[in-house]
Amino acid sequence: MSEALTKALPLLYKLEELGYETVFVGGCVRDTLLGKKLKDVDIATAATPEQVIAAFPHTVPTGLQHGTVTVVYEGETYEVTTFRTESEYEKFRRPSQVRFVTSLREDLQRRDFTMNSMAMRADGTLVDPFGGQDDLRRGLLRCVGEADDRLREDALRILRAVRFAAAYELRIAPATWRAILRHRHQLAHIAMERVGLECDKMIGGNKPHHAAALLARGGLLSCTKDPLPAELVEAASLYGDSVRLARASDKQQQRQNQQQNQQLAYSISQLHRLPDGDDRWAAACGALGLRAGQAVELFGLLKYSTARSERLAAILGVLEAMAPRFIYFREKHASSAQEWPAEEHRHWILTILRFGQPAAKSWCDITIAVPSLLSVRAEADEQPTAVDTYIDFLRSALQSMAAGTIKDLAVKGKELMKMADLQPGPWLGRLLQRLLETVALGEITNEKGPLMAKAAAILETNEV
Numbered sequence: 001m002s003e004a005l006t007k008a009l010p011l012l013y014k015l016e017e018l019g020y021e022t023v024f025v026g027g028c029v030r031d032t033l034l035g036k037k038l039k040d041v042d043i044a045t046a047a048t049p050e051q052v053i054a055a056f057p058h059t060v061p062t063g064l065q066h067g068t069v070t071v072v073y074e075g076e077t078y079e080v081t082t083f084r085t086e087s088e089y090e091k092f093r094r095p096s097q098v099r100f101v102t103s104l105r106e107d108l109q110r111r112d113f114t115m116n117s118m119a120m121r122a123d124g125t126l127v128d129p130f131g132g133q134d135d136l137r138r139g140l141l142r143c144v145g146e147a148d149d150r151l152r153e154d155a156l157r158i159l160r161a162v163r164f165a166a167a168y169e170l171r172i173a174p175a176t177w178r179a180i181l182r183h184r185h186q187l188a189h190i191a192m193e194r195v196g197l198e199c200d201k202m203i204g205g206n207k208p209h210h211a212a213a214l215l216a217r218g219g220l221l222s223c224t225k226d227p228l229p230a231e232l233v234e235a236a237s238l239y240g241d242s243v244r245l246a247r248a249s250d251k252q253q254q255r256q257n258q259q260q261n262q263q264l265a266y267s268i269s270q271l272h273r274l275p276d277g278d279d280r281w282a283a284a285c286g287a288l289g290l291r292a293g294q295a296v297e298l299f300g301l302l303k304y305s306t307a308r309s310e311r312l313a314a315i316l317g318v319l320e321a322m323a324p325r326f327i328y329f330r331e332k333h334a335s336s337a338q339e340w341p342a343e344e345h346r347h348w349i350l351t352i353l354r355f356g357q358p359a360a361k362s363w364c365d366i367t368i369a370v371p372s373l374l375s376v377r378a379e380a381d382e383q384p385t386a387v388d389t390y391i392d393f394l395r396s397a398l399q400s401m402a403a404g405t406i407k408d409l410a411v412k413g414k415e416l417m418k419m420a421d422l423q424p425g426p427w428l429g430r431l432l433q434r435l436l437e438t439v440a441l442g443e444i445t446n447e448k449g450p451l452m453a454k455a456a457a458i459l460e461t462n463e464v
């Protein structure tokens with residue numbers, strides 16, 4: 001038994017002492033058998049929520065209608081959930097009301113997959129009525145009981161199946177896969193928030209490209225309640241699908257499709273190299289050829305926050321502004337030791353100012369991890385270092401920028417107003433922006449004297 005489980009044992013002892021059967025359950029049991037690090041330790045018990053609350057000094061009623069009480073113990077929190085069934089499902093969604101039961105087996109039976117329906121007792125014995133351990137050994141993801149019933153009860157399980165199969169590198173059992181295909185249209189009953197949460201876990205998890213391949217193979221992306229962008233659905237339907245590719249009308253089209261498809265597949269296969277989930281999203285959107293606006297639309301559909309959308313749009317903005325420049329760079333400069341041309345430098349600096357330093361930095365990281373975003377040939381060995389060289393140039397320019405935002409300037413708006421003897425107005429913002437560009441481009445130093453002089457010169461020519 002792992003340390004995380006051992007630490008929670010006193011909770012099991014306490015409830016058992018009071019006469020309630022109590023076990024570890026779900027993900028922590030599965031991950032213990034696989035020798036993986038545990039995310040959280042969930043406990044299931046025959047005690048009712050009131051009895052759980054009475055048994056411990058420090059509890060929080062986090063989900064009473066589902067039978068869940070959070071117990072705080074030795075600095076950790078544990079979700080303790082009363083054994084329950086979810087007998088009545090409404091419209092392919094999990095019900096809001098549940099029925100408490102005293103049988104552990106009944107509780108395990110309502111769970112989705114065999115590997116998630118195992119329990120472990122305080123003495124370490126496994127309760128595994130549906131063969132979860134066996135399936136794990138064989139590398140199989142399988143629904144508990146009849147797959148059709150499980151997926152009809154809750155269509156979100158279709159996406160959970162994809163997520164778990166990808167993250168744990170499991171094959172989906174044939175009967176479960178066939179049921180997924182039969183029930184995929186019921187994904188239309190699932191709130192987009194829940195779809196969004198699953199998608200986030202898929203892209204942020206181990207082997208996101210396996211998840212992408214399964215979504216594509218099952219045609220699952222065209223089944224959601226709100227339609228996802230056509231580009232995404234279409235690219236997904238092409239992804240790794242040689243049959244459809246072969247059907248392309250003429251030879252040239254076929255070759256082009258194939259190349260695009262390979263590049264997409266290659267880019268998606270590199271996502272795992274990025275530690276941050278949102279960077280993976282940006283890379284995936286870039287690989288799919290989504291424009292910033294379309295990517296924002298996608299995030300909106302998946303109910304992700306505006307802050308996340310804005311960050312994504314900024315990174316894709318940098319990609320859109322810089323990707324065409326790479327082609328120029330590779331042709332003209334990669335092989336020779338020529339100096340970085342001034343106009344390219346200028347374009348990069350202005351791009352940074354437009355989308356912000358954090359987005360520019362993220363885009364550099366993303367491009368190093370997924371170089372095929374810039375070049376179809378990045379995966380071939382023709383010029384393996386062209387992208388690296390390019391990004392090296394850009395990164396060093398980014399790092400040596402004297403100012404990235406107006407706040408970084410060594411002069412304040414008030415000082416400029418005083419010097420110009422003018423009331424605040426749009427002119428001030430424009431002037432500060434001009435000064436920022438001048439400093440960022442290295443034309444003047446970021447010091448009060450030169451800035452005031454430059455400001456005076458700009459005002460003189462009435463350029464703002």
Ligand code: ATP
Pocket residue numbers: 025026027028039042094110111112113116117154156157160
């Ligand atoms: P992880 O936390 O690593 O994503 P987990 O297995 O702990 O994996 P949770 O979503 O935290 O997943 O759910 C805990 C347990 O609750 C699962 O192991 C499973 O037994 C059960 N469960 C969760 N969601 C569902 C569902 N939609 N249908 C059936 N059972 C579910």
Ligand code: MG
Pocket residue numbers: 027039040
């Ligand atoms: Mg969990």
